[in-house]
Amino acid sequence: MNWINKKGKFGVLGSSLIKNSAWGIFSNILQTLFVGLFFAIIARKYNSSEFAQFLIATTVYQIVAAFSSMGLGQWFIREYVVAVDRLELTSKFLKTQIGLGFIFYLINIVLAYLIYPDGQIRLLCIILGTNIIFDNLINAIRSLNVAESNQKKTATILVIDGFLKLLIGCLLFINPFSAVTLSVFLIGVRILTLSLFIRLGSSDSIDLRLLWHAKIAYDDLRKMILKNWQFIVIGSISVIYWRIGNIIISKFLSLQDVADYEIAFRFFSVLQILPIIASATVFPQFRKYFNEGNLHSLRRFYQNLFVAYVMISVIAYAFIYSYSDILIPLIFGNGYLGSIVCLQQMFLTFLVLPTVLLQANLIVAIGLEKLDMWYNIIGLIINILGCVIGLYLFKSLSVINYSILLSFVFFHIAQDRLLIKKKFTSLKNCLIFYFSIIIFCLSYYYLTKYVNPYIFFITFSGILICSFLLVTILKNRKGHSLMD
Helix, strand or coil, X not given: CCCCCCCCCCCCCCHHHHHHHHHHHHHHHHHHHHHHHHHHHHHHHCCHHHHHHHHHHHHHHHHHHHHHCCCHHHHHHHXXXXXXXXXXXXXHHHHHHHHHHHHHHHHHHHHHHXXXXXXXXXXXXXXXXXXXXXXXXXXXXXXXXXXXCCHHHXXXXXXXXXXXXXXXXXXXXXXXXXXXXXXXXXXXXXXXXXXXXXXXXXXXXXXXXXXXXXXXXXXXXXHHHHHHHHHHXXXXXXXXXXHHHHHHHHHHCCHHHHHHHHHHXXXXXXXCHHHHHHHHHHHHHHHHHHHHCCHHHHHHHHHHHHHHHHHHHHHHHHHHHHHHHHHHHHHHCHHHCHHHHHHHHHCCHHHCHHHHHHHHHHHHHCCCHHHHHHHHHHHHHHHHHHHHHHHHHCCCHHHHHHHHHHHHHXXXXXXXXXXXXXXXXXXXXXXXXXXXXXXXXXXXXXXXXXXXXXXXXXXXXXXXXXXHHHHHHHHHXXXXXXXX
């Protein structure tokens, strides 16, 4: 979809944005597909208890890893562009990330022992937690690739990483082994991935001798963290929002519920790739319009994107609602049928997630990242309180999904209030959005009871896409945004 106005200016999704993001979207989808198949295999090969223990250990390390880089990737990319001695800067950055990796690995072990008395979970946390050290160094090299515009190297290596994980899973078909052995194999894959990054990913910018001799002053590290603390919070919360659910479930519900929730989230993570990558891709254009003071073009660009994101949200939800009862047994087997309802409930959040990401990018682009950070913090608090209080009253996975939905609705409304104030949208547009989503959900729920849900989805999505394209063409000919 290349939407250009009469004057030839950049429309909603210009060809340059598509070219810049196509490889990233393709590689991320491929990597996520490989990892998803890996989880599908181990879900079939392990019983629900062992599978859930592996998932819990993975979740603990991922939550700790969200904090381990301390948001310094953003700082490094900015500094690298203006640095006089880039090799020295790179060496200090990599050495800092290695040191932080070891510190947070120890924190991972302490948390495992504080939260879980189960010896198997603790052992898995110790093994899988070493990923924090390797991930910190890998993410540092990824930031270097971004600074040098070598993202294609990163994408290629991460696809290889996902494929190797899939191969490890396939070994279970040949000779079954325990989750502990599986974890050791996965660490081996991560070490191999790291070696590929060092050898192939921006290797000309990495000097091991300089890395060894690089000196990092405490005052420099303190200043780096103080300058980036908002991004540390925002980046960490984005991971915690979803991963904390597994921790809470493991303390209130059964291991079967842990597995059901994780399987549902696997589907969710695949479909959220598109809005996440697209939002990151449009951010530079937001920033460009804002720096130029071209608020009219910025407003029109945002409003057109908003409509496109809503269409993606609605089609994704309709697809999952119609086909979840086929997809989950087909991919993960009949042992996780509880995931079907969990997945349908989880995708209610997808109706607002893409537009939340879009609006967050706009808010940060116009220099209001502190407000975005506070929205993230309050949303996370609502999520956690909703989960804990709800599970105390009702022992059900539905509590987790509705708590996440509630927090995202708050997030969206808070963003709407700010963007109305800044005249990027209007109260009328916001009300139309919420009422349309509610009417769509109720209508789709009741209609699929009386009409074949599979055929209905195909018909519904076809009509929606055709209508969207027709309105887009007519509006762009008149030079209006889709929300006018």
